[in-house]
Amino acid sequence: MTKNQIDELISEGVFPEPTEHRKLLETHISWVILCDRFVYKIKKPIKYSFLDFSTLERRKHFYERELVLNRRYSGNIYLGVLPIYEFQGQFIIGGDEGRVVEYALKMSKLDPEKQMDVLVSQNKVSNLDIVNLARYIADFHEHAKIIYDTSGIDIGQEFNDLAGARSFLTENLGSEYGDRIDSALKASGTFLRKNKKLLEDRLKMEFYRDVHGDLHTRNIFLLPDPQPFDCIEFNDKYRQIDVLNEVAFLCMDLDALDRNDLSELFIEQYNRHFPAIRNDKDKNLFIYYKAYRANVRAKVNSLRANSASNSADRKRALSEVKRYFELMEDYLCSLK
Known part of the structure; x- marks a missing residue:
């Protein structure tokens, strides 16, 4: 996805559960969307000397790797990998209708004051x-x-x-x-x-x-x-x-x-x-x-x-x- 599409997902997209707040945090390799109870992490389509997220297939692979590796010590924080669909001009996280344009790693939201x-x-x-x-x-x-x-x-x-x-x-x-x-x-x-x-x-x-x-x-x-x-x-x-x-x-x-x-x-x-x-x-x-x-x-x-x-x-x-x-x-x- 592009930054403009991420902004569209946040403002008009459909999430798996109702949420009043959608806040974007950006790192050099990911977009992280903070909702009321959950967090959705989306990898940027980039390639550096030390990582390659350049294709949807590669990003999907690394979402799944991230899920497995973090579950070694993180309890119930890491919940699953969800497809992001584009359907009738709207982005939808989860579901099964439309064209898969990206994936997202779903996590439980922890108290940011405890970081x-x-x-x-x-x-x-x-x-x-x-x-x-x-x-x-x-x-x-x-x-x-x-x-x-x-x-x-x-x-x-x-x-x-x-x-x-x-x-x-x-x-x-x-x-x-x-x-x-x-x-x-x-x-x-x-x-x-x-x-x-x-x-x-x-x-x-x-x-x-x-x-x-x-x-x-x-x-x-x-x-x-x-x-x-x-x-x-x-x-x-x-x-x-x-x-x-x-x-x-x-x-x-x-x-x-x-x-x-x-x-x-x-x-x-x-x-x-x-x-x-x-x-x-x-x-x-x-x-x-x-x-x-x-x-x-x-x-x-x-x-x-x-x-x-x-x-x-x-x-x-x-x-x-x-x-x-x-x-x-x-x-x-x-x-x-």
Whole structure:
């Protein structure tokens, strides 16, 4: 579907149940429609180096993957995949009349005030919340599928994807970003060459699992029991990773929110339940993974800025690029 068709669906379309409110949230890869009791997520028909939603068949496949993968830990949030029909000039979610033009993932609507990033901003996340979350994620990781056929060194290629944003960032944030990208990529390459055996050993020691892949505060509710959602379905290699890479994202996010105390408490408690940091080399790897995660957020916000429909959204996304870029550099400078 196009953005104009999404707007038409929201204003005039037929939904499976009555709803007074229909609010659109947009990410760089999806449209999310918030109704009174349910949420409908629709994938954009896009193709990037890391995902391909370019055809209806591919999008349907990934809707179904998203449903199965998220049901591993999300209880009754993920309800099903529904077709969207065009019938007599109107878009209809569900039913069986007309031509299928898209699909939507139906989810239960949770209290937005209980989303972790909101609670952190209001200083409402307690140490007990973090202890419970660490235990929940550690238990999920402990029972997650073990991955044996991947290479941790591939993360270098993913880190280097930031180079693709060079021309956009130098044009919009200054020419110095070219040199800063080069320095970051060099530091990453040096670290990975020095620690190739460590990555290989961690694969053999079963630290690579099929996990969430996108674990940060905006993808967690505290109800007060922890409730992660919205894992990565579009690219297995982003989800089948070292568990330290997974929790590094959450800890980096907390660092970015100026809650280093919660970040440190989480990794301490997580490691108590699932000992993924065994020595100083692992601690150093954890810092590298945080740098990688800051790198990813800088890249994603660069994409968001590049596709922004107005100057205000573009400015906000560029501000986020700068913040995560600086955090990435701080982590890289602290590597030993």
